Amino acid sequence: MNGTSPAYDVVVLGAGPTGENLADRTRAAGLTTVIVENELLGGECSFWACEPSKALLRPVLARADARRVPGLRRAAEGPLDVPAVFEHRDAMAAHWQDADQEEWLDSVSVDLVRGHGRLNGPRQVTVDTPDGERVELTARHAVGVCTGTVTAFPDLPGLADVRPWTNRQATAARRVPDRLAVVGGGVVAVEMATAFRALGSAVTMLVRGGLLGRMEPFAGDMVTDALREAGVDVRFGRSVAAVEREGGGDGPVRVTTDDGDTLVADEILFATGRAPHTGDIGLETVGLTPGDWLPVDDSYRVPEITEGWLYAVGDVNHRALMTHQGKYQARIAGAVIGARAKGEPLDDGRWGRHAPTADSAAVPQVVFTEPEVASVGPTAREAERAGLKADVVDYDIGKIAGAVQYAEGYRGRARVIVDSERRNVVGATFVGPGVQELLYSATVAVTSEVPVDRLWHAVPAFPTISEVWLRILETYRDSDGSAG
Numbered sequence: 441m442n443g444t445s446p447a448y449d450v451v452v453l454g455a456g457p458t459g460e461n462l463a464d465r466t467r468a469a470g471l472t473t474v475i476v477e478n479e480l481l482g483g484e485c486s487f488w489a490c491e492p493s494k495a496l497l498r499p500v501l502a503r504a505d506a507r508r509v510p511g512l513r514r515a516a517e518g519p520l521d522v523p524a525v526f527e528h529r530d531a532m533a534a535h536w537q538d539a540d541q542e543e544w545l546d547s548v549s550v551d552l553v554r555g556h557g558r559l560n561g562p563r564q565v566t567v568d569t570p571d572g573e574r575v576e577l578t579a580r581h582a583v584g585v586c587t588g589t590v591t592a593f594p595d596l597p598g599l600a601d602v603r604p605w606t607n608r609q610a611t612a613a614r615r616v617p618d619r620l621a622v623v624g625g626g627v628v629a630v631e632m633a634t635a636f637r638a639l640g641s642a643v644t645m646l647v648r649g650g651l652l653g654r655m656e657p658f659a660g661d662m663v664t665d666a667l668r669e670a671g672v673d674v675r676f677g678r679s680v681a682a683v684e685r686e687g688g689g690d691g692p693v694r695v696t697t698d699d700g701d702t703l704v705a706d707e708i709l710f711a712t713g714r715a716p717h718t719g720d721i722g723l724e725t726v727g728l729t730p731g732d733w734l735p736v737d738d739s740y741r742v743p744e745i746t747e748g749w750l751y752a753v754g755d756v757n758h759r760a761l762m763t764h765q766g767k768y769q770a771r772i773a774g775a776v777i778g779a780r781a782k783g784e785p786l787d788d789g790r791w792g793r794h795a796p797t798a799d800s801a802a803v804p805q806v807v808f809t810e811p812e813v814a815s816v817g818p819t820a821r822e823a824e825r826a827g828l829k830a831d832v833v834d835y836d837i838g839k840i841a842g843a844v845q846y847a848e849g850y851r852g853r854a855r856v857i858v859d860s861e862r863r864n865v866v867g868a869t870f871v872g873p874g875v876q877e878l879l880y881s882a883t884v885a886v887t888s889e890v891p892v893d894r895l896w897h898a899v900p901a902f903p904t905i906s907e908v909w910l911r912i913l914e915t916y917r918d919s920d921g922s923a924g
């Protein structure tokens with residue numbers, strides 16, 4: 441497509457998981473839609489984040505499980521087959537090809553323009569295509585910015601010369617470094633430390649605060665213990681003060697931390713958070729600041745644009761940086777844009793179809809470490825800070841018959857937060873092998889606001905790890921004498 445194209449109802453900038461879903465939903469609402477993408481359709485998640493990272497981690501978690509099952513342990517001894525793991529990873533990243541996605545867009549009647557898109561004044565998007573053409577797009581109803589994020593690096597002199605790894609080099613790695621330094625203590629850091637340790641690297645983590653600081657403290661503690669048992673050198677209270685490559689730029693990386701300590705590694709991964717991918721998308725042409733996050737109102741509109749045509753959805757609005765949450769936002773934003781285009785009223789009360797209630801009440805997340813961490817809703821500390829009168833119910837998952845069946849010496853812990861006045865579950869955290877599949881039950885409990893008294897009738901099968909729900913209810917009943 442070259443030159444000026446016919447006006448569309450909706451122009452979506454960025455075809456990651458969020459942009460693709462937004463385009464799908466606006467099209468489903470009967471609006472003509474075009475999407476602009478300058479790399480691969482599917483975005484960070486498909487090619488350098490969720491998909492390849494989980495493909496690297498799946499063999500690690502399966503091997504750890506197998507090593508705890510009597511009769512299997514000996515078969516699961518020994519190193520991972522690294523070429524086979526990489527081959528699986530390549531397949532899960534679709535070999536960095538997006539032909540299937542292009543076919544899918546076509547099947548849902550969304551037009552595609554490949555190239556770098558920029559806002560160019562109200563409702564206008566200009567795309568510079570790879571073959572040097574310029575395409576001008578006009579949006580009758582809405583422009584949806586879904587441009588995601590990039591790695592946020594600390595401000596360190598000479599960092600670029602060190603050729604630091606980001607999530608991209610880590611998830612698409614073709615070889616396993618002998619020594620890997622990982623900077624950061626968030627989800628990317630713990631997942632990649634877990635993967636590369638199991639693949640054979642000597643891993644050192646340089647962590648400024650704690651691990652998984654936004655989750656229940658016991659989650660970070662249990663993951664720390666497991667990483668250390670696996671041989672990862674986890675160093676807390678360290679920030680990187682300087683980095684350089686030895687041998688005139690081709691040798692290993694020498695890292696100096698703020699306490700004067702030094703460390704030598706073959707590669708260094710910066711897992712130090714994300715920055716908005718908004719530096720070069722023409723924000724200045726509509727009175728916004730390039731490089732800023734795009735905070736939104738509860739209909740995903742950018743409030744500074746008073747005519748109400750600019751929406752920001754997914755990572756770029758900084759609400760909840762996860763694929764499933766970006767897709768949730770896209771479903772809601774698509775329905776909102778559709779309703780507004782038709783002049784229909786919004787159903788935007790709590791849990792209404794046009795209300796992003798889960799963004800604040802029920803964001804689920806699984807951290808695919810060993811042990812896994814799965815959480816939804818506020819932590820105990822967050823509930824307290826929000827002024828919620830809450831009961832905190834803890835249980836040792838290792839005592840449950842299903843856990844004993846699952847693995848010898850199972851170690852795990854559950855915490856459920858109950859609103860003491862309304863008597864419904866508002867949050868839950870599970871740590872342990874195999875807990876990822878427990879999370880949806882907790883998410884349903886939180887979003888349905890099921891009273892705990894009704895949960896007694898949701899009978900978990902014996903002997904499964906889901907019996908943790910029964911034990912939590914018993915513990916809660918025995919602590920406050922409630923019905924059961």
Ligand SMILES: Cc1cc2nc3c(=O)[nH]c(=O)nc-3n(C[C@H](O)[C@H](O)[C@H](O)COP(=O)(O)OP(=O)(O)OC[C@H]3O[C@@H](n4cnc5c(N)ncnc54)[C@H](O)[C@@H]3O)c2cc1C
Pocket residue numbers: 453454455456457458459476477478479480481482483484485486488489490491493494555556557558586587588589607611628717720721753754755756760761762763764765766
């Ligand atoms: C290592 C890692 C692992 C992760 N694992 C998980 C996980 O297991 N589960 C999970 O839920 N989340 C995970 N995440 C987070 C997840 O990747 C993001 O939340 C998700 O990718 C956000 O989707 P998005 O569509 O908003 O943005 P992105 O996926 O970043 O997509 C943005 C798209 O916009 C395009 N774009 C940007 N600027 C322009 C422009 N000017 N013109 C045209 N196109 C443009 C980009 O090329 C890209 O395709 C992980 C993140 C990392 C870093």
Ligand SMILES: NC(=O)c1ccc[n+]([C@@H]2O[C@H](COP(=O)([O-])OP(=O)(O)OC[C@H]3O[C@@H](n4cnc5c(N)ncnc54)[C@H](O)[C@@H]3O)[C@@H](O)[C@H]2O)c1
Pocket residue numbers: 593594595623624625626627628629631646647648649650652653678679680711712713714760761762805806807808
């Ligand atoms: N399984 C999943 O759902 C999954 C997996 C990976 C990433 N993600 C999402 O992607 C996003 C990005 O993850 P992330 O781990 O990069 O970010 P994060 O914000 O979760 O963690 C960043 C970490 O880097 C540390 N840090 C920041 N600046 C630093 C500095 N200058 N020096 C030392 N440490 C510094 C922080 O203290 C923190 O520990 C998160 O929102 C995460 O939820 C999700």
